[in-house]
Amino acid sequence: MEIYRRLYGRFGPQGWWPADGPFEVIVGAILTQNTAWRNVERAIENLKGEGLLDPWALLKVDEEELAALIRPAGYYNVKSKRLKAFIRYFCEKYQGDLGKMFGRPLPQLREELLKVDGIGPETADSILLYAGGRPVFVVDAYTRRVLGRHQIIGEEATYQEVQELFMENLPQDVELFKEYHALFVRLGKTYCRPKPLCEGCPLEDEGALS
DNA sequence: GACCAGGCACATC
DNA sequence: GATGTGCATGGT
Numbered sequence: 001m002e003i004y005r006r007l008y009g010r011f012g013p014q015g016w017w018p019a020d021g022p023f024e025v026i027v028g029a030i031l032t033q034n035t036a037w038r039n040v041e042r043a044i045e046n047l048k049g050e051g052l053l054d055p056w057a058l059l060k061v062d063e064e065e066l067a068a069l070i071r072p073a074g075y076y077n078v079k080s081k082r083l084k085a086f087i088r089y090f091c092e093k094y095q096g097d098l099g100k101m102f103g104r105p106l107p108q109l110r111e112e113l114l115k116v117d118g119i120g121p122e123t124a125d126s127i128l129l130y131a132g133g134r135p136v137f138v139v140d141a142y143t144r145r146v147l148g149r150h151q152i153i154g155e156e157a158t159y160q161e162v163q164e165l166f167m168e169n170l171p172q173d174v175e176l177f178k179e180y181h182a183l184f185v186r187l188g189k190t191y192c193r194p195k196p197l198c199e200g201c202p203l204e205d206e207g208a209l210s
Numbered sequence: 211g212a213c214c215a216g217g218c219a220c221a222t223c
Numbered sequence: 224g225a226t227g228t229g230c231a232t233g234g235t
Contacts, residue, residue, distance in 0.1 A: 016216095033217040039233060040216090074232040078218085120218050140216050185216055194214070 001170065003203060007183040010202040014182035017130035019044075022098050024053055025131035029123050030082050031073045043073035055096035058087045082118025089116050102132040110136070121159045129181070135174050137166040138181040142188030149192060150203060 018037075019025045024044065031040045046069040047053050052061060067080035089112075094101040101109065106128070113124040121139070128134040139162045147153040153162055170176060191201035198204060 029216085032215090034215060034230090035217085035232080036215040036234070038215090039231095042233090072232060074215090075217090075230045076232080078230055082218085118218065122217065126216080138216085142216070181216090188216090 004176070004180050004183070006202045007187055008179065011183055011186045014179060014186055016178055016182035017126070019130075020053075022131040023055065026086070026127050027053065027083065029126040029130070030086060030118065031070060031079055033075070033079070033123060035074050040073050043070040046070065046072070055087055055091055058083065059091050059096075078118070085117040086119060098131070102134070106134050106136070109134075121163075125163075129174065129177055133174050135172040135177060137163050137170070137177050139163050139166075140181070140185065142192060143181065143184040145194075146184055146188055146192050146203070149196065149198075150206060 017025045017028065019028050027047065028040055028044060031043050044053070050069060052058055052066075052069070058066070063080050063084055066083065067076045070076050070079055070083075073079060090096055090101065093112075104112075109132075110124055110128060113119050113127060114121065119127075125136045125138045128136045129138055139159050144153065144157070144162060147162065148155060148157075153165070166177075166180070170180075187202070191197050191199075
């Protein structure tokens with residue numbers, strides 16, 4: 001919580017996730033895998049322009065056509081498959097109804113999402129937290145890097161271990177989880193690239209705990 | 211031109 | 224079970 005206070009004090013509220021609605025969050029979560037958000041925005045603009053930010057429209061669209069539209073987001077063949085895989089699951093099981101899907105018990109829904117081809121732990125948790133408003137802490141590359149640099153976790157820490165560290169030591173507050181994760185990304189972009197740029201980092205002096 | 215970005219699946223040992 | 228590799232565009 002001390003870390004959160006410092007990050008919030010430095011950067012303020014991040015207001016994540018930047019998207020029009022929950023469905024767009026899900027599409028963005030898949031498209032942004034290992035990809036700069038700027039490139040994802042272009043891909044989403046293309047989809048919007050074609051009226052494809054809609055589950056039933058995406059269900060019908062040809063996979064190669066979809067790949068061409070999301071090209072700016074990179075890995076476009078892979079991501080086209082992954083989007084289609086999610087959409088098929090979403091339409092078949094929930095009739096494209098977000099309320100229905102997010103109405104399910106959290107642990108079961110998470111397991112389901114993880115079974116969809118192309119949805120791993122971070123994507124699943126991003127969907128649950130930012131599209132579904134469920135209290136799940138999202139762990140990403142920046143989070144691990146920051147925590148690793150400050151010796152709060154080791155290199156070998158698994159996704160689940162890092163996630164539990166937060167979820168067991170923080171109030172189960174959706175807004176807190178959203179802001180905290182976004183703040184880690186914000187911090188990482190400025191001060192915690194693969195090549196350290198620690199000058200001026202708000203966590204410079206090691207005096208922090210969760 | 212190298213390096214990096216809000217991962218994940220799959221192959222191989 | 225532990226590593227290694229492919230996927231690809233666009234910005235610094």
